[in-house]
Amino acid sequence: MAQTSELTLTTRLFLKAYRWRQIDPVPFAPLSKPLAECRVGLVSSAGFVAPGVEPFDEELRGGDSSWRSVPSDADTSSFSDSHRSESFDHTGMERDPELVFPLTRLHELAAEGWIGEVAPRHASCMGSITATGRLVNESAPDMAAQFVEDQVDLVLLVPV
Numbered sequence: 001m002a003q004t005s006e007l008t009l010t011t012r013l014f015l016k017a018y019r020w021r022q023i024d025p026v027p028f029a030p031l032s033k034p035l036a037e038c039r040v041g042l043v044s045s046a047g048f049v050a051p052g053v054e055p056f057d058e059e060l061r062g063g064d065s066s067w068r069s070v071p072s073d074a075d076t077s078s079f080s081d082s083h084r085s086e087s088f089d090h091t092g093m094e095r096d097p098e099l100v101f102p103l104t105r106l107h108e109l110a111a112e113g114w115i116g117e118v119a120p121r122h123a124s125c126m127g128s129i130t131a132t133g134r135l136v137n138e139s140a141p142d143m144a145a146q147f148v149e150d151q152v153d154l155v156l157l158v159p160v
Helices: 009-017 091-095 103-111 133-149
Strands: 039-044 067-071 121-125 154-158
Touching: 039 103, 067 133, 121 133
Parallel strands: 039 121, 039 154
Antiparallel strands: 067 121
């Protein structure tokens, strides 16, 4: 995580002036069954894409609010980083994609019985979206529909 003193003057000024979105109340739904019986999915805002998948548009004003479906058997070590933010060091997540897309760890939790099973599909999106309208009104409902279709009980958000 960057310290504000490490950021460019432009970025510091942007962060100071940005009108941060507030959501109140925060959406929440209690689990209806034990975690060990739940089908679990992932949403990561690392902007990672698998080989052959269209990268996120790093130049799109306000951020690329689109998302990519990720199959459960994807090899995270082959993912590429297309996150636009320069406000943090990408080295760690590029070296170990499991930091931001812990799909292998999720499979391990299922194998150990901590969770019921891993969802068949997950979602990757871009973080650092300053124009959130399309994300809130289009992409998030589309991602949610995929999880409902796959009968997912719990989705872990891995924010980057």
